[in-house]
Amino acid sequence: MTYVEILEFLYARLPMYSRIGAAAYRENLGNIISLCDAISHPEQSLRCIHVAGTNGKGSTSHMLSAILQQSGYKTGLYTSPHIHDFRERIRINGEMISEQFVIDFTASIKQICQQIEPSFFEVTVAMAFAWFAHCKVDFAVIETGLGGRLDSTNIITPVLSVITNIGYDHTDILGDTLSKIAAEKAGIIKQNIPVVIGEALAETKPVFEKTALQHSSKCIFSEDEWLVEYIESTDNLLICHFKDLETGVVEKIQSGLKGLYQVNNIRTVLSAVRELRKTYTIPEEALHTGISEVKKLTGIFGRWEILESHPTVVLDVAHNKEGIREIVQQLNNNHPDAHYHFILGFVKEKNIGELFAGFPEKSVFYFTQSHIPRALPHTELKKIASAQGVEGESFDDVNEALLAAKKVAAENDVIVICGSFFVISEVKIS
Secondary structure, three states: OOOOHHHHHHHHOOHHHHHHHHHOOOOOHHHHHHHHHHOHHHHHOOOEEEOOOHHHHHHHHHHHHHHHHHOOOOOEEEEEOOOOOOHHEEEEOOOOOOHHHHHHHHHHHHHHHHHHOOHHHHHHHHHHHHHHHHHHOOOEEEOOOOOOOOOOHHHHOOOOOEEEOOOOOHHHHHHHHHHHHHHHHHHHOOOOEEEEEEEOOOOOHHHHHHHHHHOOOOEHHHHEEEEEEEEEHHHHEEEEEEEOOOOOOOEEEOOOOOOOOHHHHHHHHHHHHHHHHOOOOOHHHHHHHHHHHHHHOOOOOOEEEEEEEOOOOOEEOOOOOHHHHHHHHHHHHOOOOEEEEEEOOEOOOOOHHHHHHHOOOOOEEEOOOOOOOOOOOOOOHHHHHHHOOOOOEEOOHHHHHHHHHHOOOOOOOOEEEEEEEEOOOOOOOO
């Protein structure tokens, strides 16, 4: 089979969360264990860092990967979903997995796939483990897909676990309270393995402390280690200073990821690096270069991504209440006098109605959708918004919505495209 035929098999024949939603989520680890049994458990040879969280886990994973590769380590990075190319999910030192390995691996597991009918995600996780083991990486940074306890990535025994934050997302699967969601994310905490918590709330901190205690694991709250002393944000640069509360030393960071919301992710990374340094060599220069050059080093895309100016056009993968709130904060900080144009598209199971209370009053809305079965139709999104007192036009294609916004936007206005990875993936970038 050709690479294109293999992708068709993966996308069309396997249960896929982006296509059918919760029906593709497996409430046990049986399939991934069976898959890894069939390929001699490559994950057992890997030195992993495991990253979970509601928001920021992708950015955190990319920054940690960039820092490790700048430190001279051959570093694998597994993230999801992809935006443009399936192979974005599996990288080593920024380079995507080879097409030939995707072909060979998929062919090698066809028989076991017929027996156990794994999901798309389960197959890609096993593929990542196999590629990283084949290439003999020094580290593998592994981002969870959904949750933690029952996530397919959760068969690894990492050297460090990281949980960025907890918010209301995927409540149909993970639970309808922050403490329930935290318990699912805390499922990545392993016996005697330290865990870094990026942000803790009154409802979630006891969950992390209890789980860590049960596993005899050191629990590190990043907020207790670093004080944010200074933040300067523009569309071109994010500068932030963090005071080490133990030593008083100030880390002055320049970030290649420019969103204000990255401040908390960077603080989480600083705590993770501090813990890793107890065993592994990570030079100070590697820390700073990894964070400042993360986009070039790992290929991360879609985090406050400026596409055009006059008017400013921004892509961001924010897709829940907390993510939208951070975007609004960024706009108020960087473009306080502009009018805002939001091009929005979501998937069906999101609690959309609650999102509209967070948008600024001086906003114009354009409703759209991605072209996957799980997408919320743009006409339905328009009705939901209207019920919340928010009006706008709707478009079948995100690029049509962008053209409409550019026709009416003034030079100093900002057009933001967000709401779904899948909408972002369909934007035509010139």
